[in-house]
Amino acid sequence: MIELNSVSKSFDRVVDNSSLWRKAISRPVTEKVTAVEELDLSIKQGEFFSLLGPNGAGKTTTVRMICTLLLPDTGFCSVAGFDTDKDARAVRRNIGVSIRGERSVYWKLTGRQNLEYFAILYGIRGSSGRDRAIEVSRLVGLEEQFDDYVEHYSMGMKQRLAIGASLIHRPSVLVLDEPTIGLDPNGARSLRKLLRESCKEHGVTVLYTTHYMLEAEELSDRLAIIDKGKKVIEGEPAQIRSESRSSNVIEIQIAGSVDGEKLSHRLRDSRIVKTVLAVNEERAGTRIRLESESDVSSVTDISSLPQFQGLELQSIELVRPSLEDVFVQLTGSRLTEGGIVQRV
Amino acid sequence: MSSSFVTKTVETRFSRNFISYWLDSWTIARYSILTFSRYLSWFLNLALGPFLMMAPFVFLGDTLVGRGESLSDGYFAESQYVDYIGFLAVPLIAVNLSNTVFSWIGGLIRQEQWNGTLERSLLTIQFTSTMYVGRAVAHAIYIVFLRC
Numbered sequence: 463m464i465e466l467n468s469v470s471k472s473f474d475r476v477v478d479n480s481s482l483w484r485k486a487i488s489r490p491v492t493e494k495v496t497a498v499e500e501l502d503l504s505i506k507q508g509e510f511f512s513l514l515g516p517n518g519a520g521k522t523t524t525v526r527m528i529c530t531l532l533l534p535d536t537g538f539c540s541v542a543g544f545d546t547d548k549d550a551r552a553v554r555r556n557i558g559v560s561i562r563g564e565r566s567v568y569w570k571l572t573g574r575q576n577l578e579y580f581a582i583l584y585g586i587r588g589s590s591g592r593d594r595a596i597e598v599s600r601l602v603g604l605e606e607q608f609d610d611y612v613e614h615y616s617m618g619m620k621q622r623l624a625i626g627a628s629l630i631h632r633p634s635v636l637v638l639d640e641p642t643i644g645l646d647p648n649g650a651r652s653l654r655k656l657l658r659e660s661c662k663e664h665g666v667t668v669l670y671t672t673h674y675m676l677e678a679e680e681l682s683d684r685l686a687i688i689d690k691g692k693k694v695i696e697g698e699p700a701q702i703r704s705e706s707r708s709s710n711v712i713e714i715q716i717a718g719s720v721d722g723e724k725l726s727h728r729l730r731d732s733r734i735v736k737t738v739l740a741v742n743e744e745r746a747g748t749r750i751r752l753e754s755e756s757d758v759s760s761v762t763d764i765s766s767l768p769q770f771q772g773l774e775l776q777s778i779e780l781v782r783p784s785l786e787d788v789f790v791q792l793t794g795s796r797l798t799e800g801g802i803v804q805r806v
Numbered sequence: 807m808s809s810s811f812v813t814k815t816v817e818t819r820f821s822r823n824f825i826s827y828w829l830d831s832w833t834i835a836r837y838s839i840l841t842f843s844r845y846l847s848w849f850l851n852l853a854l855g856p857f858l859m860m861a862p863f864v865f866l867g868d869t870l871v872g873r874g875e876s877l878s879d880g881y882f883a884e885s886q887y888v889d890y891i892g893f894l895a896v897p898l899i900a901v902n903l904s905n906t907v908f909s910w911i912g913g914l915i916r917q918e919q920w921n922g923t924l925e926r927s928l929l930t931i932q933f934t935s936t937m938y939v940g941r942a943v944a945h946a947i948y949i950v951f952l953r954c
Binding site (some may be wrong): 531555559560 | 829830834837840841845855859918921922923925926927928929931932
């Protein structure tokens, strides 16, 4: 349904540090920044596919190329059998896109007016447009607030309306760029439920970009992790986890407040700790996930490390590697809240 | 296939496309007007703008030329206009009106970008020009309506 063959895209970035006067009279000095490099993707019909990666990994550029907003520098991109370069209009007929989420609808109009407007822009006029708008409002659970102005909606409701506007012309492909950003956990959960139920039921192919690992794991049939414009790994979530080399992931719960950053630095010096995967400081204490060397015989080897002396270890256990662990393994960096990369 | 059939088909297709183009532009205009009508401060700004703009000229005119004073005869001799305020009002309103319309039309794409709706609008199956035409029509209607 969506095919990307060796797609690359780069942009010019101004790197001119000269004076304002020189800038005004000369051409700006630029350098090429590669946003996407030799990316291959193949998404099948009816599949829920997630593109995972930190901010700046190239997710949005990929999405923009797929939905005809950007042309690739090299490579070939097609949606529903249509070339995004030569048959852009046919691609748009088959694709529903929500790029800026809640900002992509008109806040000064009502939910009904928004959906009817976008129906008309897709050529669905008159009573069929009005009926379709009502149908979509039911699908996204906004029938009660349908005649309220969008500016009075909550963030989650605006996101649902944006998804509704993307579905108004019954597309076979739905592209969602980080739709749960800025949503509270309940809002994000209800949006995920909506996507699971409506898209999977109607057989819509979904390309979903996110930097939330759990979200991708919960929703996707398959996913790809990209970092610095390159695909790092692709497959089913379970398959990716099982193929990862993080088979020795150990989770340690420490009582009380600990300087997590300092501890993880000290742990990195240890011979048997390969990578510190995550350090979460919580109210009850500190939780550390680390990958040990494969020759560690048991978790007791870890607990006897001098770095833990003087600390109250509440629990220590061997756990199943999560997608986040795989991500750290493959990219050497950890995702913080908001998708910012932290090198480990 | 006869040439008349081809011509007819092309004509029909052209007229259908032409009509649908204007219908789409009109739809965009209609929904734009709905959006504008919810910005009360725009209404106030547009309605009061020309009058506020005229105020210094009126003050200057009253001060320098005066009402029924001797200088007003000189003004009449120079310009052939009796009513100085009327002479000011018509072009000022016209300038204000056209400035507003042109600046709004010029900033259409930027405005959509600020709102965040540009991508969604560009990704519909409309011609991009329908957006320009529709919004331009909306701005023109809005301002003419206000002036009336």
